[in-house]
Amino acid sequence: MKKSAPLHKSRRLIHTGNRLLVVVSVLAVCLIVSSTAVAIDGLDKIRQRGTLVWGADQEGGGPFVYPNPNDPTQRIGFEVELAELIAEHIGVKAEFSQGQWDKLPDLLDRGDIDIVLNGYEWTTNRAARYGVSIPYYIYELQLLGRTADGSLAAWEDLLKPVDGQKRKVSVLGGSAAQDYVERFGGDNIEIALFEGATDAMEATELALSGIDANVQDLPIWVFYAKGFSQLRPLGTPVGRGYYVAMTRKSDKDLLKAVNETLVAALQDGRLRRIFEKYGIWNETQTLRGLETDATGSFVGNSVPAADGSGEAVATESYTPSGGWNVIQQRGGLLVRSAGMTVLLSITAMPIAVLIGLLIALARLYGPWYLGKPAAVYVEIVRGTPLVLQLYLIYFLVPKLLDTIFPGMELTINAFAAAVMGLAINYSAYEAEIYRGGIQAIPRGQMEAAISLGMSRSLALRRVIIPQATRLVLPPMTNDFIALFKDTAVCSVITVVELSKQYYIQARSAGAIVELGLLTALLYLAMSYPLSVLSNRLEKNLNQERRA
Amino acid sequence: MIELSNIVKCYQQHEVLRGVSLTVGDGEVCVLLGPSGGGKSTLLRTINGLESFDSGSIRVGDVVLNAAAGPERDAALLQIRKRVGMVFQQFNLFPHRSVLQNITEAPVHVLRQPRDVAVQNARRILARVGMADKENARPGSLSGGQQQRVAIARTLAMNPEAILFDEPTSALDPRTTAEVIGVMSDLAASGQRMIVVTHAMSFARTVAHKVHILHAGRIAESGPPEQIFGNPQESITREFLSEAGERHS
Numbered sequence: 202m203k204k205s206a207p208l209h210k211s212r213r214l215i216h217t218g219n220r221l222l223v224v225v226s227v228l229a230v231c232l233i234v235s236s237t238a239v240a241i242d243g244l245d246k247i248r249q250r251g252t253l254v255w256g257a258d259q260e261g262g263g264p265f266v267y268p269n270p271n272d273p274t275q276r277i278g279f280e281v282e283l284a285e286l287i288a289e290h291i292g293v294k295a296e297f298s299q300g301q302w303d304k305l306p307d308l309l310d311r312g313d314i315d316i317v318l319n320g321y322e323w324t325t326n327r328a329a330r331y332g333v334s335i336p337y338y339i340y341e342l343q344l345l346g347r348t349a350d351g352s353l354a355a356w357e358d359l360l361k362p363v364d365g366q367k368r369k370v371s372v373l374g375g376s377a378a379q380d381y382v383e384r385f386g387g388d389n390i391e392i393a394l395f396e397g398a399t400d401a402m403e404a405t406e407l408a409l410s411g412i413d414a415n416v417q418d419l420p421i422w423v424f425y426a427k428g429f430s431q432l433r434p435l436g437t438p439v440g441r442g443y444y445v446a447m448t449r450k451s452d453k454d455l456l457k458a459v460n461e462t463l464v465a466a467l468q469d470g471r472l473r474r475i476f477e478k479y480g481i482w483n484e485t486q487t488l489r490g491l492e493t494d495a496t497g498s499f500v501g502n503s504v505p506a507a508d509g510s511g512e513a514v515a516t517e518s519y520t521p522s523g524g525w526n527v528i529q530q531r532g533g534l535l536v537r538s539a540g541m542t543v544l545l546s547i548t549a550m551p552i553a554v555l556i557g558l559l560i561a562l563a564r565l566y567g568p569w570y571l572g573k574p575a576a577v578y579v580e581i582v583r584g585t586p587l588v589l590q591l592y593l594i595y596f597l598v599p600k601l602l603d604t605i606f607p608g609m610e611l612t613i614n615a616f617a618a619a620v621m622g623l624a625i626n627y628s629a630y631e632a633e634i635y636r637g638g639i640q641a642i643p644r645g646q647m648e649a650a651i652s653l654g655m656s657r658s659l660a661l662r663r664v665i666i667p668q669a670t671r672l673v674l675p676p677m678t679n680d681f682i683a684l685f686k687d688t689a690v691c692s693v694i695t696v697v698e699l700s701k702q703y704y705i706q707a708r709s710a711g712a713i714v715e716l717g718l719l720t721a722l723l724y725l726a727m728s729y730p731l732s733v734l735s736n737r738l739e740k741n742l743n744q745e746r747r748a
Numbered sequence: 749m750i751e752l753s754n755i756v757k758c759y760q761q762h763e764v765l766r767g768v769s770l771t772v773g774d775g776e777v778c779v780l781l782g783p784s785g786g787g788k789s790t791l792l793r794t795i796n797g798l799e800s801f802d803s804g805s806i807r808v809g810d811v812v813l814n815a816a817a818g819p820e821r822d823a824a825l826l827q828i829r830k831r832v833g834m835v836f837q838q839f840n841l842f843p844h845r846s847v848l849q850n851i852t853e854a855p856v857h858v859l860r861q862p863r864d865v866a867v868q869n870a871r872r873i874l875a876r877v878g879m880a881d882k883e884n885a886r887p888g889s890l891s892g893g894q895q896q897r898v899a900i901a902r903t904l905a906m907n908p909e910a911i912l913f914d915e916p917t918s919a920l921d922p923r924t925t926a927e928v929i930g931v932m933s934d935l936a937a938s939g940q941r942m943i944v945v946t947h948a949m950s951f952a953r954t955v956a957h958k959v960h961i962l963h964a965g966r967i968a969e970s971g972p973p974e975q976i977f978g979n980p981q982e983s984i985t986r987e988f989l990s991e992a993g994e995r996h997s
Contacts, residue, residue, distance in 0.1 A: 648798055649840035649899075653854035653906060654830035663857060668844050 244454035256314035258302040261397035261708035264424040264479040323443040332456040336443030420481040538702035549623035557631025582629035591622035595694040638669035678735035755804035766965040782962035797825040833903030841887035848883040893924025
């Protein structure tokens, strides 16, 4: 039996669809090809390029790497200076590349960076997977409690419940401190995981959610101690371990160069001077026994101060720069990062609209071999989180391209990946909005149009879509506002937009409230005009309906 | 000449059209009458392809429309739709366009007429249906009768060989029905070929050249209105007319 509905699919519609698909594919290819190809092999490439690209996360990164309080557009920190030492040794310039801390090894795999230099602890797993340098710093873990809390004075106290409640300890998620506390306390201690070391200290100081103590890498505590006057160190440091630089396993020459730099800098005291500058030098660092004097003789345990003049004084340390002048100091950076947020949104949204429209048309009017995949596309994209999609595009697409076109070194840069991810994610929502909008147009409209001799695609363009557009504009504007805010997720693939910049600056300045308000204001300034527009469109639509 | 030969159409297991044949000559006004569910509208909509059919064929001038779906049928339909207009019970004007734009839309984008020619023509037709003063109005601001007159004007702008009317007055009150019937009668008088599905008996009685009574998917009786209303041969016709409140003498 034939269907009664007169769905004679016009070839023109399919042709139009094909043409649009071609446009989208070309766009995609442009994005990929225009991206910078930085698959590097070894030291030669680095020398050729003239830069050593090192990856670290400057969010909450003192004393490792953090925005310079005097010029927040620049970075300082002992790892910054270490990177410069290594680059100098190789004979190139050091180039910093921002990446989320836990994603740095992925960036190394992707070829975006040559070396990870960001307080990564030596573990057997990391040593098996990456080239790991000799330790540039020997860290220990410090237990911190509140000054006012007399019930907690030593590690053993953590095992004693208070009023039948387990003690609660805050740590940085995925850090050596977490491992140590788990091994020490087992089931007797409750662990609260944080994404930032300073956040964990802050929560402990304020006793948020019943947190009693914090376990922190010693250098971090030493650096930030001034900012947390209500916290005190308990017992001696424990859990000694190594911070190591990581390279790709294949970059043996680079790893060798890093090791040479470290040994030389430890011997002649350059590394020590750097550590002293940030107040994190201690005798533990001499355990390697590499320190020699000017004549090359090992100096043993009697380590002289670097300048030979007794006690060294740290010149760089954490000073919370709260108050409203922080806005003057760092506001400009936030405004500039808001520019990235705008750029991401206005690039991604039109692509989302285009893909969404094609998907909606394929579902409504396409043959089954277009309609079914379109429906599956919508379900998959809507049913998975944006952050995962971004991650897959950024890290998996280059691998895929490499498999399909081996040797062509095609890759996709972070901005292009962010735009693609946002566009794909929102295209699914747009598609459903358009499908609903088109379905809301009475069937008689299409019948009238084709009865006048219009082809189905002409009828869509002249009659159906213009009417549906009026219906979908308000929800589309809402989606655009949502997209603005969702750009924040792009920081997982190294794009520094407004939110990420806020976290970086707020944590390094200790101005969570001031910069937070400014950030909120900036988002509002961007989305409010759209809100007004959305309301106006809706009002117009209602008036039109009443007419 | 429009010629329907042995049109059969099924909805699932149910036969809605069971082999209908009829011809409409030049300048002829053909009215389809019959009880609801008899297949009148379905038959009308097969002519311009708003409904498919399962067997039989339709000829409009030199274009033949067959049952089998495919590019041939699509091409034939495009031809037929340019030549045969349609007026709907619910008007189906384009609400986002003005009255004038509703009328010029198809001439400009389908027939590729220059816009000024299409506008001139549209104004002439609007005057003909008595809507000259409303060219800038939106359909939503018009009464039902006015909307239907614009819909007729929209069809006329394509200069059709025939117009299909699908219960054009069923959504209207008696006063506006009279407006529309008036326009349709004028058209008939000017020699416009029309196929009309309607319950407006007066129109069938006074304007039609030929009336077909459609019942249960078949033509029960055909003839000039004098015969159908004056001397019906079939019991179905008599039954229908008496239920419709028409007395035959």
